[in-house]
Structure formats: structure tokens, C-alpha cells
Amino acid sequence: MTSFEHDFPFDPTYGRTLDELLRIPAPEAPDDFDAFWRNRYAQARAVATEPELGPLEEERDGVRIHGVTFTSVGGARLGGWLALPVEGAAEHGFVIGHGYGGRQGPGPDVPLPLPRSAAILPCVRGLPARGLWEGVPDTSGGHVLHGIASRDTYVIGDCVADLWCAASALNELVPETDPAAGGPRLGYLGESFGGGLGALALPWDDRFGAGQLTVPTFGNHPLRLTLRCAGSGEAVRGYHRGHPEVTEVLRYFDAATAATRLELPTLVAAALFDPSVPPPGQFAVHNALPGARELQVLSAGHFDYPDGAAETEELRAARSRFFGTHLKA
Template sequence: MSVPTPHPFDFDPTYGMTLEQLLAVRPPPAPEGFAAFWEGRYRKALAVDPMPSLSGSTASHPDWQVSDIVYTSTGSFQIGGWLLVPRTGIVRRGLVVGHGYGGREQPDFDIPVEETAILFPCFRGLSRSARPPISESPAWHVLNDIDKPDDYIIAGCVEDLWLAVSALIRLFPETAGHIGYSGISFGGGIGALAIPFDKRIDRGYLEVPTFGHRPLWLTLPTTGSAQAVQIYQRRHPDVLENLRLFDAATAASRIAVPMLMAPALFDPAVAPPCQFAVANAPPKFNESFILDAGHFDYVGAAAQRALLREKIGKLFKAP
């Protein structure tokens, strides 16, 4: 593997770290009350009736029946998205698919799964779940109630994922115990926070996940959402104390289901050491597929993607 060069950034998106050094990055210790904070939120989320509602969609595909979906998350927040059901065969598994901080304009039709109902939620405040006064800009979305851990929007997004699982089970009871999660970047960080506390999720795929190792996340130069929080930190130096509750690497150390992780050696938007802190964290059942780069086009990307696609298909193969 080789990292891309040249690049247009005024910092080194490898942060001068070798693969050996990246594989040695460990998650930071959990702050006091970490597990209780998330377990309490999960219990409250389980008590919410998602009331999923389906309607016809303008999107279409020869292999998938596509529906628009709206379900209720915590705080009565209405979450919009898409539901894909195979046109032929039966549904034996469920899959929730998150998105990056750019939101989502349509479902992905090339996920290599069969006999699987796929739910593509848009996390609160973004795309089909946009709602004023929440900004859809990543630089502002990531700051929404950042000073209030109980109200921080990232916590709400984790709950949106849990309620997506509830919605799938409501629509397809046969998927209970057979639901996976796939997330990239922003969605990867949300997944790392959600999976260890939801026993209904039986496996996961996280690609270039963000929100890992917050102490590093707040110090390394970046083009991503961390940049906005770093600017905020200059005026609010105590922000790290709140963010320790939202550390994807700390949470990932509690994951106990099969995982496929895809961290990158070079990434201007999510610093690789923060990604590897997440990828290295699960104590078992963990496989890593190391990408040359994330959030950046590079020679050899298509070949790597083809190999990665095979691994994703195997991970989420219907039982």
C-alpha cells in the first residue's frame, strides 16, 4: 500500500505515522459514568415506538422495491430515509446504513447483500431529517448543543440509529437478532458509539470512522468537522470533558460482535490515528481492511474497493 502524493493540503494527512505506529494507537480510557450514560439513553430509546410509515418513492431499481420511510426517534424527532426490500426471495436479515457528514441524497443500490431489508436513515438535522434551527452544515451541526451532553446532537443521532433498528424489527419481525450496521465517516463514528450498547445489532462495518480518540481529534489539523470543534475549543477549553462521553474509540472497546473496520493511512478529513483508535479498539471478532486513503481519490482505489466489497458481502451474508 502507498499513500497518495502529491496532495493540495497544507498539512500532512498521514500525520507522519507509519502503519506500525497506527496499529499501536489505543482508545483513551472511559470517563466516569460512560457506560451508565449510554445504557440509560438506550433504555429510553427502546421505549420509543418508531411508528414507521412507508410511501412510494421516486427512486427505483430493478432488483429492489424502494420506499420512502419516516419513523419516530427520541424527542419525537421525525427521521426520513429510504427502505430497500429485494424484489425476489425472502427477507432474512436487516441492515441499517449510515451516511457521511454530507448527508444522503439517495440510497445505495450496490451493497452486496441478498435476502436483506436495508434501511437508509438520514440522521437528525441532515438531508431528509433536516429541521430548523439545526444547521445541515457539518461545521455547525457538530456544534449543536455541544456544551450540553444530555442534549448534544451526536447523542440524538446515536438514538436515531437505535430507532432505525426498532423500525426494521417492527416492519420485519423475522430480522430480530439478524440486523447489521454499516457506516462511513460520520456514520462510522455514530455506529461505533451505538453498536456496543444495542444487543440487537449482530455485526458491523465501519469505514474511516470519526469521533475516535477525542484528545487527538481535537489537536490534529483537518478539513473535517473536528476543525469546527477545534475553533470552538479556543473559546471553550473545557469542551474535551463533554466530548469524552462521545469518544467512538472508547465505545468501540466495548464491542463484542463481529466487525469489519476500514481505516485509512491518509485522510485529510478524519485523522488516521483517530480512525485506527476505533479500528484497534474491539477486543475480538475484529477484521481490518486498510485503505490507502479516505476522503481522497487515489490510484488503486477501484481495486481496493473491489476487494473490500467482497469482504462486506461476506460479513453481511444472510444466515
């Protein structure tokens, strides 16, 4: 086990060794799990996303970065950023999710995993800075509980749909990234909140050819409900104490359960020590994958540590190699 000095009132390794983490399973899916998600996907694909490209905001790392807006399910008009190659047509397309803090800009997700790529970096509904939506809380503890009483109203399902609609917007704005028009399949990158959303989104969308999930959340909810943490999972644990029936809703939004359906090549970066997203849930996502998978073990997630910068660079190199192998132009 990896351990660091910290002041959390719990052990962010949760007492698990790597061997133990690699044996954590996924919960069983509800009987209508696949039908539920296929229906949500069909609804999202029926949306006219009407994307609009904003003015150039910056240029770096071989791309020009513009603001972008698009429409998602329920008429939500969301924003984000679009990265386009400085020279020539895009040879690859990426959808890049974000953590539960939202995003203030494209940040460290640019440079992109492959050269001559285009990418959309959306803000999902409710979260800053360009996803703020009336009625949806903009902090993680409030957001993760929004609509949680029903699988049909839970905001996490709409956030997954926001990623699907972002992919549609990317394909419309950059037609060479559209597999239906002869382009290669898309890549997906998501960290923490975005990693969990990616596990829920990717099994149903054949526009994608490979994905990277870094310290993914929402893995193995029954286990997560027993593990104290400093992230959004603690709000869910608190809600569960007063509403134990929520376990039936959470079964439909379990990233590890969804991962059992995720057959495209997937790179998972999972941490041994993480106070915000308990490692057992992260590894449950990796362990559930039935297709080609790679694991990058991180010493820690959501925590500053001496080797953090070096491990980040190792992961950056691994993802470039991974997508270069699995996304063919």
C-alpha cells in the same frame, strides 16, 4: 506511509506509519460512560417510532426502494429509504449510516452486502435530504457543534439514538428482520460520520450481530484536538480553543472509547491518508475492539486517488464475505 500530491496545508498522513497507527490506544472512559449510554439506549427503545412506508421510488440490484419516515427521540420525525427484496421474504436486515454530507438517496450502499436482505437507510436529524430538523444546522461544521456544551444536549447523542430508532422502524416494517421474532441479528454499515456513530451505537444494542465501520470519525478526541483537518473535527478544534472544558463532554462521544465495549464482530476499513478524518483516530477505533475484528487498510479516505475504485471493490467483496460469515440466517 502512503502519500499523494495534494494542496492541503498539512500532511494528511500526520507522519504515521502503519505500524505506528496500529499502536494508537483509546482514551479511558469516564466512570459513568456505560450508564450514560445504556440510559440513552433505553430512552430510544421506548420510542413509538410509527414508521410509514412511502411509494416505490426505484428498483435495482435485487431490491425495491421506498421512501420511509419514522419518529426518533424528542419527537423528531425523520426520513430515509427502505430497501426490500424484489422476491420473497427478507433473510437479513441492515441499518446503513451515512457521511456528514447526509444522503440524497440510497446511492452506492445498494446493492446490499447480502442477497435477500432488507435495509433502512435513515437520514439522522439535521442532515439532508430527509433528516432536516428545525434548529439543527444542516452543515457539518455547524452540526458537530450543536448542543456541545453538555453531554445531555449534544446532537451526536441524538444522532446515535436516531440509528437505534431506525432499527426499531425496520423491525416493525419488516418483522422477519426482528431478532426478537426469531430473525437473525442485524448488520450495521457506516462510513465516516456514520462509522463513528456506529461505534457509539453498537455496544449497547443486542439486536445487531456484526458491523462495518469505514474511515470512522470521533476516534480518540484528545488526539484529534491536536490534528488539523479539513472535516468536522476542525470546527471542534476551533470551539475547544475558546472552551477547553468541552473535553469533558467529548469523553462521552469518543468512538474509540466506545469501541472498547464493542464485542460483536466488526470490520474496520481505515485509511493511511485522509484530510477529513485523521487516520490516527480511525485506527484508534480498530485497535480498541476487544472482539473478533478485521482490518481493511485503505490507501486514502475522503480523497480521489488512482486505485480508489479498485480498493472500493475489494472492500465491497470483503464486507459481503464478512457479513456472510457473521450473520446467520
